[in-house]
Amino acid sequence: MSTLALAFDLGGTELRGALVERSGDVVARVSEATLAGAGSEAVIGQIIALAGRLLKEHPQARVIGIGACAPGPLDPKAGIVIGPPTLAGWHNVPMIDILSRQFGLPVRLENDANAAALGEWRFGAGRGAVSMVFVTVSTGIGGGVIADGHIYHGRRGLAAEIGHMTITGEGDRCFCGAVGCFEAVASGTALGRRATRLTSPGDGSLLRRLSKDGDVSARHVVEAARADDAGARQLVEAEAKWLGIGFTNLLHLYSPEVIVMGGGLANGFDLLAPGIRATVEERAMQAYRDVPIVPAELGDRAGLVGAASLILWEGEPGTALAMVQNEETKAGGPSGCSQSDRA
Numbered sequence: 553m554s555t556l557a558l559a560f561d562l563g564g565t566e567l568r569g570a571l572v573e574r575s576g577d578v579v580a581r582v583s584e585a586t587l588a589g590a591g592s593e594a595v596i597g598q599i600i601a602l603a604g605r606l607l608k609e610h611p612q613a614r615v616i617g618i619g620a621c622a623p624g625p626l627d628p629k630a631g632i633v634i635g636p637p638t639l640a641g642w643h644n645v646p647m648i649d650i651l652s653r654q655f656g657l658p659v660r661l662e663n664d665a666n667a668a669a670l671g672e673w674r675f676g677a678g679r680g681a682v683s684m685v686f687v688t689v690s691t692g693i694g695g696g697v698i699a700d701g702h703i704y705h706g707r708r709g710l711a712a713e714i715g716h717m718t719i720t721g722e723g724d725r726c727f728c729g730a731v732g733c734f735e736a737v738a739s740g741t742a743l744g745r746r747a748t749r750l751t752s753p754g755d756g757s758l759l760r761r762l763s764k765d766g767d768v769s770a771r772h773v774v775e776a777a778r779a780d781d782a783g784a785r786q787l788v789e790a791e792a793k794w795l796g797i798g799f800t801n802l803l804h805l806y807s808p809e810v811i812v813m814g815g816g817l818a819n820g821f822d823l824l825a826p827g828i829r830a831t832v833e834e835r836a837m838q839a840y841r842d843v844p845i846v847p848a849e850l851g852d853r854a855g856l857v858g859a860a861s862l863i864l865w866e867g868e869p870g871t872a873l874a875m876v877q878n879e880e881t882k883a884g885g886p887s888g889c890s891q892s893d894r895a
């Protein structure tokens with residue numbers, strides 16, 4: 553068996569683990585519900601148990617390290633999960649230190665959106681691009697930026713909070729407290745909310761029939777639009793316009809060769825694409841208008857394979873180590889020490 557990495561994708565609802573090859577192929581995969589309310593020790597216990605299961609099922613696996621991703625805010629260089637809103641009791645948890653001590657292996661950490669961006673860039677819809685923006689549109693909006701062959705981190709690894717760029721002065725308040733965030737107007741949640749407001753229980757609309765007279769979700773809107781429901785079509789059109797406005801900002805800011813859209817709403821990508829494209833044509837400056845906007849290819853394994861690549865593609869552009877070494881070269885410091893040594 554070839555060289556493998558253990559990969560973990562820690563989410564607020566699901567914890568996923570996998571053994572991943574350098575090609576991005578997933579050899580084995582396990583998952584369970586995250587004990588999100590139980591604190592960091594319990595969840596790290598889950599990670600250790602899942603690793604045990606994977607290694608027991610594949611005793612011949614040559615595992616060279618662990619790549620993990622978790623919700624932000626997170627400091628990839630220091631290896632610290634700072635305090636994700638979806639995980640109770642996590643405050644400055646030194647994830648790299650804990651896991652490297654437990655397993656005696658090198659550990660790399662990245663925030664989940666960046667890991668998914670790395671996955672799509674190396675193995676999915678962004679293959680071959682030198683610069684790419686990945687946008688995930690589901691409950692919220694997140695993303696990652698590959699700029700000139702590297703994941704773009706910014707101070708403390710906090711760059712590319714795409715969902716919280718302000719794109720309007722109105723609308724519902726974002727969970728972050730601000731008004732007009734991209735995610736507050738263009739996420740799947742926002743689309744579902746608009747559909748719910750536009751209809752009412754028992755009105756006989758297709759949207760409410762699909763939702764069984766409960767709140768309408770983005771999934772229902774996409775389904776109704778596919779059935780050519782006029783109300784749903786209009787909602788999709790409005791959604792595509794918001795996405796197009798956000799994507800236009802991303803084109804102007806990062807000048808990627810491709811924008812990759814993932815997340816739950818990518819299921820309706822074919823319906824949204826014409827409206828997104830039309831908005832970009834209308835709003836972007838001439839030089840940016842021909843950039844392809846494509847759906848993600850890897851689904852929910854993007855984060856896992858991206859995290860694994862932090863280990864398996866180490867030293868190649870875009871890895872955490874390359875970033876550390878670049879800075880050490882600049883500072884004239886020693887090279888080759890692990891991130892955990894530096895944390």
Ligand SMILES: [Zn+2]
Pocket residue numbers: 715716726727728729730733735736
């Ligand atoms: Zn916000």
